[in-house]
Amino acid sequence: xxxxxxxxxxxxxxxxxxxxxxxxxxxxxxxxxxxxxxxxxxxxxxxxxxxxxxxxxxxxxxxxxxxxxxxxxxxxxxxxxxxxxxxxxxxxxxxxxxxxxxxxxxxxxxxxxxxxxxxxxxxxxxxxxxxxxxxxxxxxxxxxxxxxxxxxxxxxxxxxxxxxxxxxxxxxxxxxxxxxxxxxxxxxxxxx
Numbered sequence: 001x002x003x004x005x006x007x008x009x010x011x012x013x014x015x016x017x018x019x020x021x022x023x024x025x026x027x028x029x030x031x032x033x034x035x036x037x038x039x040x041x042x043x044x045x046x047x048x049x050x051x052x053x054x055x056x057x058x059x060x061x062x063x064x065x066x067x068x069x070x071x072x073x074x075x076x077x078x079x080x081x082x083x084x085x086x087x088x089x090x091x092x093x094x095x096x097x098x099x100x101x102x103x104x105x106x107x108x109x110x111x112x113x114x115x116x117x118x119x120x121x122x123x124x125x126x127x128x129x130x131x132x133x134x135x136x137x138x139x140x141x142x143x144x145x146x147x148x149x150x151x152x153x154x155x156x157x158x159x160x161x162x163x164x165x166x167x168x169x170x171x172x173x174x175x176x177x178x179x180x181x182x183x184x185x186x187x188x189x190x191x192x
Contacts, residue, residue, distance in 0.1 A: 080110035091120020122151030153182025
């Protein structure tokens with residue numbers, strides 16, 4: 001079935017209309033990982049870190065049985081780079097089942113994992129995440145604080161205002177800039 005779709009899309013790459021060609025190219029980009037699903041899932045267990053990370057990112061848009069479970073398993077990988085990549089991929093997917101696991105990664109020992117987890121939570125746009133992100137604002141790593149700040153802005157909940165206002169006094173200019181941008185994204189309370 002997938003091979004038949006692939007062949008039809010390859011033919012569509014020759015269409016006279018440029019929009020059809022572009023759509024076919026984009027569809028092929030999405031379809032290719034599904035054609036190689038077994039290989040990609042096996043690659044997640046490879047000894048080579050680069051290969052595991054490559055397979056992780058290739059699975060970002062693949063919605064097939066077993067994929068989410070395999071990605072969630074990599075959140076426990078001993079290699080921090082693999083955990084960070086898994087957090088990024090799961091954040092891009094923004095699936096409800098991954099949310100509790102991403103929240104747990106806010107306490108990871110590696111700053112890059114915490115940063116990507118903080119950024120990933122913004123994709124959920126759920127005001128219930130504000131307290132978790134607010135707790136991360138005290139992190140000593142500025143990348144983590146910036147990621148949490150951007151997510152607070154993406155979520156847009158008015159509850160985040162007090163945290164963002166406090167960050168405008170942070171010693172780090174990048175944190176202050178992220179707070180200023182995030183403040184502009186918060187919901188505006190109704191006039192009283």
